[in-house]
Amino acid sequence: MSTAPRLTALDALHRSLGATMTDFAGWDMPLRYGSERDEHNAVRTKAGLFDLSHMGEITLTGPEAVKALDYALVGNISTVGVGRARYTHICQEDGGIVDDLIVYRLGESEYMVVANASNAQVVLDALTERAAGFDTVVRDDRDAYALIAVQGPESPGILASLTDADLDGLKYYAGLPGTVAGVPALIARTGYTGEDGFELFVAPEHAVELWQALTKAGEGVGLVPAGLSCRDTLRLEAGMPLYGHELTTSLTPFDAGLGRVVKFEKEGDFVGRAALEAAAERSATNPPRKLVGLIAEGRRVPRAGFPVVADGKVIGEVTSGAPSPTLGKPIAMAYVDAAHAAPGTSGVGVDIRGTHEPYEVVALPFYKRQK
Amino acid sequence: MSNPQQLRYSKEHEWLSDAEGGVATVGITEFAANALGDVVYAQLPAVGDTVTAGETCGELESTKSVSDLYSPVTGEVVEANQDVVDDPALVNTAPFEGGWLFKVRIAEEPADLLSAEEYAALTHSDN
Numbered sequence: 001m002s003t004a005p006r007l008t009a010l011d012a013l014h015r016s017l018g019a020t021m022t023d024f025a026g027w028d029m030p031l032r033y034g035s036e037r038d039e040h041n042a043v044r045t046k047a048g049l050f051d052l053s054h055m056g057e058i059t060l061t062g063p064e065a066v067k068a069l070d071y072a073l074v075g076n077i078s079t080v081g082v083g084r085a086r087y088t089h090i091c092q093e094d095g096g097i098v099d100d101l102i103v104y105r106l107g108e109s110e111y112m113v114v115a116n117a118s119n120a121q122v123v124l125d126a127l128t129e130r131a132a133g134f135d136t137v138v139r140d141d142r143d144a145y146a147l148i149a150v151q152g153p154e155s156p157g158i159l160a161s162l163t164d165a166d167l168d169g170l171k172y173y174a175g176l177p178g179t180v181a182g183v184p185a186l187i188a189r190t191g192y193t194g195e196d197g198f199e200l201f202v203a204p205e206h207a208v209e210l211w212q213a214l215t216k217a218g219e220g221v222g223l224v225p226a227g228l229s230c231r232d233t234l235r236l237e238a239g240m241p242l243y244g245h246e247l248t249t250s251l252t253p254f255d256a257g258l259g260r261v262v263k264f265e266k267e268g269d270f271v272g273r274a275a276l277e278a279a280a281e282r283s284a285t286n287p288p289r290k291l292v293g294l295i296a297e298g299r300r301v302p303r304a305g306f307p308v309v310a311d312g313k314v315i316g317e318v319t320s321g322a323p324s325p326t327l328g329k330p331i332a333m334a335y336v337d338a339a340h341a342a343p344g345t346s347g348v349g350v351d352i353r354g355t356h357e358p359y360e361v362v363a364l365p366f367y368k369r370q371k
Numbered sequence: 372m373s374n375p376q377q378l379r380y381s382k383e384h385e386w387l388s389d390a391e392g393g394v395a396t397v398g399i400t401e402f403a404a405n406a407l408g409d410v411v412y413a414q415l416p417a418v419g420d421t422v423t424a425g426e427t428c429g430e431l432e433s434t435k436s437v438s439d440l441y442s443p444v445t446g447e448v449v450e451a452n453q454d455v456v457d458d459p460a461l462v463n464t465a466p467f468e469g470g471w472l473f474k475v476r477i478a479e480e481p482a483d484l485l486s487a488e489e490y491a492a493l494t495h496s497d498n
Contacts (some may be wrong), residue, residue: 031408037409232435233434299411301411301412301432303437323412
């Protein structure tokens, strides 16, 4: 295994912008350019520009690509129309979540799967293995794309100034091929921030040109480059799960409160079906720990792995925590025993390095944008 | 970034002012503040606490992590900066000024505190 971090096509640009870089899943990625709080607030109120080139793209083509995906994943991919996208999971035989994915249907028989950077190889291997009996080709496209996201309320206007593509006709969780600033791109209305926004998949050699064009187009409306640090607080406020935190191989989608992504009604078998049927039954009769939101009454920040406590007992565990710029208080996602999961449940705290700090149990998400 | 010449520095990235009447001011450097990111919570030693050189005496929490605060000297805390407790972002915006952390009556000072030049050399090697 190589120990040298991988660099995105935008690496030199990040450094020229003064970014603090960090290792993320083997990639050297921008953590923040200045203040992560300012970047967060810019995405909520104006717009932010992200380099997400570390994400793992895998393309399936051929007459049985969709059958292979229906077998490999828990979602019903055969119901995804051309130009649309679907959030789904890939699970182990025992139902444990390998990764959460977005699948884009690019053509009649062409699908692009986007995996998390940390799982891209595992997902590629699993898809290759699971697709073996089908008439389809699984292609590793990780090096074929740079991924730039523009997120925030000003993002439609910024993008519209650079493309003739029909953005008004582009719904949430849809993608269409087009040209942005003269660069061929797959334009997707997806994101991970809780805001309206776009993800642009382009050839790496066009990444710098596109980044600069977006920067210029966003100059007058407050667009700023935004790093992984604010991406994490944005997704946390929006109640979106993160692999390795809310989702792991030791949880099934039902344990994670995402049982709805599992489509038992689809045709044919799929990897994990039997285990997931058992998990669905279990969760109906004996509710597992529930994923809830916690809002601090004080100022100390809960972190992943900290115990959630009530009446002197451990009743759960924090999976993600951070100070919320929008709420002005520390927030967390945590799995807690069903008995303590109702919003407003009293007496719940988080053990922060030995001190039990009081927290309010709330329903997720913490933040929902006004449409 | 420039480290004020008149201060002395610890390898744990604290700065220490010259003592006036035996009392010196302690803060963290701009280098440390940048490395932490936005500071959101500061737990400072209390007035009357005895702090020991090289040992933890509080914590600074930022968006992504929590870091122990070490004391560069041994002595008794005579003041903690309430402005920083109320507005921890001062540590980022004015690490050498309004973002100071506590004042200490020095009982003993280690011999290995660094000059501004030595500290600059240390942090460049960290980069």
